[in-house]
Amino acid sequence: MKKLAIAGVLGAAVLASPAQAFQQITHKRIAIDAVNYMKANPTTTEYNRLKSWVNAAGYTMDQFAEVIGQGAYDVDDFQDTYLCGATTGDCVYAPVFNAGSSLVNYTSYWHFQNHTRGSDVHGNDFGGYNYDLLTVWGDIDNLAATWLYGDYMDDGNGGMTGWWWSDDSEYNTYGVTEANYRQGSYSSKSMYDDFEEMPFQPIDNLGQYWYSQFLSNPTAQTLGFVMHTTDLLQPHHVWTTSALNHSGWESWVADYYDSENLNNPAMVTTAIQNYTPLSASSNDIRPLLTQGGALAYGNGGIVLSSTDHSDRLQVAQVVIPHAIAMVVHVLNHAALKVNP
Template identity: 70%
Template sequence: MKHTLALSVSAALTLGAMNAEAFTQPTHKRIVKDAISYMAAHPDTTEYNKLAAAAQAAGYSMEQFAEVLGQGAYDVDDFADTFICGAVTGDCVEAPVWGAGASIVKYTSYWHFQNHTRGGDAHGNDLGGYNYDLLTVWGAVDNLAATWLVGDHLDDGKGGMTGWCFFWSCSEDSEYNSYGITEANYRQGSSSNKNMYKDFEKIPFQPIDNLGQHWYNEFWKNPTAQMLGFTLHTTDLLQPHHTWTTSDLNHSGWEGWVEDNYTALDLNNDSLVTNALNSFTPVPANQKDIRPLLTQGGAISYSQGGIVLSSTSASDRTQVAQVVIPHAIAMTVHVLNHAANRF
C-alpha cells in the first residue's frame, strides 16, 4: 500500500481541477468523425459503402450518422453509472466534491483504464484496469482520491454492503446498483465478488476493453448508432495515461494540448492513418470479441507514449500525438469495418 497524502482543502480543490478523463470529449468525437471521413475517402479498402447503406436505411445522412456515433463516444464520460459510498457517512455519490469545476468529475472514469505496466488482475483479465493499490506510476491526484475515499465502497444497491457501523447503525444512501449493473456489465467473462469493491484504495476496476466489449455486444443485439458510439470511447486506449494508468502526471495538460493542436498538427493526416491501419490485426468477420484489437491499441500507446507522463515539451508531445491519434482513428476504422457487417 503506497503512502497517501494529507491535503488541505485548498490543495484538494487545486488538484480537483487537474483531474481528467483521457482524451477530451471533443477529441473523442473528432476521432470518430475523422475515421468515417477516412473511410469515405477509401471506400475500396474499407466497408464505407456498407456503413453508408446502413445509415441511409436508418434515415441518417452520413454527416448525421457520424455525429451520432461521435456523440456516443463523447457521452460515455458523462455516464451516471458509478456511485461510491462513504465509509462513515453512508452517502453514495457519483463524484468527489473536490472535483467541482474539473473537466471530468465522475467516478465512472475509473473503468477507462487498461494497465499495461502489470499482468493479469484479480478478476482473471489478462490486463487489469485502475487499481490504486497496484499502480506502478501515480501522482498527487491518485493519492488525493485514495485518501478522500479510504474505506469507501462501490454502491451495490440493496446488496448488503455498508460503511462502518456506529452505535449499531449502518446507514446507507444507495443511489444506483453500480456493482450489480455497471460492474456486472463490464465483467465480460471474468469473475468478481463484492469484497473486491469494499475499499476504494484496493478496488480492481474492470478494464476499458471490457467496457467496450459490453457495448459492442449491446450493439450486436440491437445495432444502433448510439450503441456503436459508446463502444468507440475505447480510443482512450491510445491515451498513454490510460495504459500506464494514472490520473495525474500531466494527464489533463496533455489532453488539452492534443485538443488544441489537433488541427495545426494535421493529426488526422490520411497517410498517417493508412500506415497506422497496418499496426492492427482486424477482428475476423465470424468473431464478435473485439478486445484483442482494442488491446493492440493499448499496447501502442504504452510503448510509444510514456514520455508525455514526464515531459510537457511541445516536441515530445508532438511526436507522441502523431502516433497515438492516427492509431486511434485507425482502430476506430477497424471497429467500424467489422460493425458494418452487422447492420
C-alpha cells in the first residue's frame, strides 16, 4: 500500500487573491462535498479503500478533505505564467488593468477547454483559451487582447525578447508550465509570441499533469490541484470567455451554494450515473474531465447572457452536482490506483 503524504505549500502557489474561475471557496466546497458524499455512500463508492489509505498515513478523512479542498482552491493563485511586454520585455504574472475585473493572474488562461470549436494547433481534441479563435467574447477579453497586443510568453533565457532585444525574464513559463501542460501534444515558441493568437493548453491537460504527479508521488495536495478541473463545469470555461457575466455568475454560485442546496446528495447520485467511470487500468483521466466540459457546454450557455435567478438556478442545479460527481469519480480512480 502506498503512503499518502500531506505536502507543504507548492512553490508555484502564492497568497490568496480574488478568484477568476468558480470562486476559490466554491472549488474547495466541491472537493470537500465529494469526500462527504463518499463517506455517506461507502457501498457505491471507493470510500472504504480511500479511507484505509488515508488513515494508514495518519490522517483523518476530514483532514484529507480539507487538504484536497485547499489544493483545488490554490491553483488560481499559481505564479507560474508570465507574459512579457512587446516593447519593454518586462515580464509580469498579472495585468495592471486587473482591478475590478474577473481576470487575476495569467495562470487563469490555462483553465479553459473550448467546446465551441474542435481540435487545436497542438493536436488536443479541444483547445484552450485563444483570443483569436473565440466564438463568444466580451469586454474583458477585448481589454486583455488590446493591452497585451504583441506580448509574448516568458521563456527564460530561451531567446524570446521585446522589440529592442530587452528581456527581464522572471520565470521560464514556456519551458516549465507550458511544457507540463503539453501532455503529449505539440508546441513551438512561435505559438506564444503574440498574446492575441496564443493557443493556451486546455485545462484537462493541467488536470492530467497534476494527476500524473500524484500517481508518481501520492500527496493530498497534488490530488487537490487536479480537482481545480471542476472549472470544466463552469459554462464560461467551456464556451470560453473571461467576460459575459463571468464573475457575476461565479459570485452568484458562491452566494447561493448553501441556501439553494446546490450540493444536494440526490442530485449528485444522479450526476454520477451520467459519467462513464474511468478504467482502473488507465492513468489518463482526461476522458472523464472532457465529459464534464461537454455537459456544462450543453446545459449552461444561458448564464452567459442571463442574470435571472431562475436561469442561474436551473444551470447550477446541473453543473454543481456534476462537478461534485466528477470529483467522486476521480477519487474512486485514485483510491484504486494507490490502494489496489
